[in-house]
Amino acid sequence: MTPPPAPPVLCLSDVVYGVSGRRLLDGVDLTVRAGQSVSVMGPSGSGKSTLLMCLMGLIRPRSGRVEVAGEDITRLSARGLAAHRRRHIGMVFQFGELLPELTPVENVMIASLLAGDAVDDSRSRAESLLTALGVPEAAATQDLSGGERQRVAVARALVNTPGLLLADEPTGALDGEQREAVADLLFGTPREHGCALVVVTHDPTVAGRADVRLHLHEGQLVQVQEAR
Template sequence: MLSIRELDCEVAGRALFDSLELELASGTSLAITGPSGSGKSTLLSCVMGLVRPAGGTVHVAGTDITRLRGAALARHRSARIGMVFQFGELLPELSPLDNVALAALLAGTDRHTAYARARELLSELGVPTAASSEDLSGGERQRTAVARALVNAPALLLADEPTGALDAATREKVSDILFAMPARYRCGLLVVTHDPAVAERADRVLALADGVLVPAGRDAAAGR
């Protein structure tokens, strides 16, 4: 679902990635750790096509997004990539249902199908009916964000510190849901996190250091 080759990227004159390599298959999960400023969020932005690297390729579901521009990039991102942000980034004036359905409508799905799919996902993830997303708890908002990321059946699911704003109990519940997604939906899951407990739930754990990805956590201990 994701293949990165020889990725180079500079921000403000500082090299963040030096021929970085990464592979992620469908049905599997990968966590990336690293100190603040190491480039973890920038890497996700490169995968989404929001940051243009200086060199290398980023293939998402078989397409090199570094070669796409404008509407073609937006279409591929909408159809193939789902994103879960740290604070959910929901539209507070909309209900959970409308927040999720809107992502499908923007991707060109007809209204009936968009709302049916949104209801199905919200029900599956245990999100209650509410007039506004502001009426939800932190965990419910994150589950709504996961539903929104899944509504277009993406090949690749990205999550940037998805549990960083949650208490310990809610973090565990959201992590349970998130790491169940690859097997359930046959997507690839790439999670950026500072939390070692969250990272260790992934099939593989890598650390971003000095511009490259290296085994971390149990993978480092096992010499992988």
């Protein structure tokens, strides 16, 4: 028997958002299941960052639903949204957004401590993730290479075992082998950690690694067809 499909972690339904009379998102629908990866491409100004901010609950769409782990985050209070985000969403930024003077372990621990976990548990999970992701020990995160810092950022995003992992141009500041290594790591996370992954990128090579490739065009997500 064919196993049933994994449950949806992310479900957007008819999401509309605009600024200055321009609709950046015009009835967007998207479903991403546990273990699945999706990439989103599009030119600058097409609304990719707006889409990510909607997924994180940083902006509220004019209409539509944004369900993460079965909860419509557009209806949550500010406190409820913050708690839901900490439990269910991890985010990897282009430049990591790490505190350079802290150790890699301390940078990863921050997300866990903010979620209310005990210090010892937070440290243990941070150390385990960094070891699994091949990050060397360092007195300060600023002493690591760019690729290693992005691995720390991925570890921080995963420390609270989120159902949804988001990445905004995660390889944009990397070159060559570092870019490939971080892309390998990111697109392996749905399988290794059972999460859903959404990556926004300008890099077609990175986008091509996703299970589903989408292009944001005139406020709509259009699936990219594979060349034959």
